[in-house]
Amino acid sequence: VQVDTPDQKLRARAQRVIPGGMYGHMRSAGLPAGYPQFFARGEGCHLWDVDGRRYVDFMCSWGPIVLGHKHPAVTEAVQRQMAAGDCLNGPSERMVELAERLVGLIPHADWAMFAKNGTDATTTCVTLARAATGRRKILVAKGAYHGAVPWCSPYPLGVTAEDRAHLLTFTYNDAASLEAAVAQAGDDLAAVIVSAFRHDYGLDQELPDAAFARRARELCDARGAALILDDVRAGFRLTLRGSWDLVGVQPDLSAWSKAIANGYALAAVTGNERFRDAASKVFVTGSFWYSAVSMAASLATIDELERIDGPRRMREMGLRLRQGIAAQAAAAGIGVRQSGPPQMPTLLFDNDPDCAKGDRFTVEALKRGVYLHPRHNMFLSAAHTEADIDFALEATKEAFAALAAR
Ligand code: PMP
Structure with a gap:
């Protein structure tokens, strides 16, 4: 584990001058290890953290980004x-x-x-x-x-x-x-x-x-x-x-x-x-x-x-993601539940009371450049294309495989 990344240095500085190091719903301390706290930029459906890692963004700033970053x-x-x-x-x-x-x-x-x-x-x-x-x-x-x-x-x-x-x-x-x-x-x-x-x-x-x-x-x-x-x-x-x-x-x-x-x-x-x-x-x-x-x-x-027709676009892309994940989960023999409207998906795992499976899965996806949330509903934007969804599905496929291997 690297301890001197830009994200970690900022966390250490924040710890001294920001209560708890961070507060509220954007506090990464509530997420599994591996999630960044600080971000450098966003464009379309992509987001870069301060360590320079790029993600396909499925949180959209927890809702506000509906057309994509920097539209x-x-x-x-x-x-x-x-x-x-x-x-x-x-x-x-x-x-x-x-x-x-x-x-x-x-x-x-x-x-x-x-x-x-x-x-x-x-x-x-x-x-x-x-x-x-x-x-x-x-x-x-x-x-x-x-x-x-x-x-x-x-x-x-x-x-x-x-x-x-x-x-x-x-x-x-x-x-x-x-x-x-x-x-x-x-x-x-x-x-x-x-x-x-x-x-x-x-x-x-x-x-x-x-x-x-x-x-x-x-x-x-x-x-x-x-x-x-x-x-x-x-x-x-x-x-x-x-x-x-x-x-x-x-x-x-x-x-x-x-x-x-x-x-x-x-x-x-x-x-x-x-x-x-x-x-x-x-x-x-x-x-x-x-x-x-x-x-x-x-x-x-x-x-x-x-x-x-942003709502329809987001719905279509959300359905593509949902159908892909459903097929992957079934193939891996892992029980998942996808709920909410396709534009705002929630993905939870069966028999996962402490969300350990959800945490592992989302960390594996994160490593592969896809920012998901293990517990909260997620958000699509109108900037997500078929290619972005398919990129995300490659990551989730590997994340399911990693989970199944445990
Ligand atoms: N109502 C709902 C349903 C929300 O999701 C939120 C924010 N997550 C709020 C109210 C409060 O909005 P804000 O954080 O912008 O004050």
Whole structure:
């Protein structure tokens, strides 16, 4: 094992000046040995770490990179806006253009607001639901991730019971459990918040059941509560119309971020007429929420996704990967489960409670230039071509062989 690589030197320096050496979801210490912490550059569906190793990237920066790293059309729009100005005394024309674009694109949207991170968007949705209804209870699915502030953080450290006093839980795709939680909330129900699909960490992913989605809509309508769709992770990968459009259900409020500006920092909340008044009155803001560059990036990203039908491309490439892996696993006699939409695959191994097989497999793939994740859902981008998928499948084939040899 080399101990003086650029990555290791940076880790040692970070250890002194960055808490824990790194924090949050991009902390490589949570991944098996062999995963890099620091990256030098990205282009298309490729990524280079600071040690100069190249990978076909199946995490896409954990979602934001939907067209590929450094996409030329996005870079051009960014440079044009950067030359004019980014952070001004107010927004630029781009903000109105982008709000118009989202309202034209997303069936439930009558208006849009912008922020920076997914957590800003989910938290704003919750605030809006409470403001509009004058009620407090928010129903969340057990195990669902909606962000990293106290009301929704999955980790208890630094969070008080009071921060979460008005949360009640249900089980995703289980209408009876949602009905029970609605009954428990009584006349204090402000909102039900759902993810695009069940994409909980380390578990098989579950697409939304259409009957469950319709029941959630009915219950919110009957109680005058908001149906909030957290489309932060899946938005613009499955469809450009909002992920529950695929099951024929429109939310009242949607939270967006990650893929909407191909890697530039932007989040959005879209909502319908019912919530316009509350949205015009609540005080939600941030120093960088009006900056123009990421909005220019978003406009270019949407144009390109629409032009090439990005969701369909990602789906096709995701299916090619899924079918290849399924065939390889069967040939190697190794039980795997692939779940989630093809654009956002999750690969888990049978009889692998501590993820030791998943860890070994992904490290073997990593050595061969393919960046997979052993537990989290992965992400395709529109930059992945047949040739990239086939390159990845060569690596996974060898990774299965290495696993079978153990
Ligand atoms: N909701 C979902 C479904 C997410 O996947 C994420 C980010 N992983 C968030 C909210 C929070 O977004 P951010 O990290 O940008 O605050």
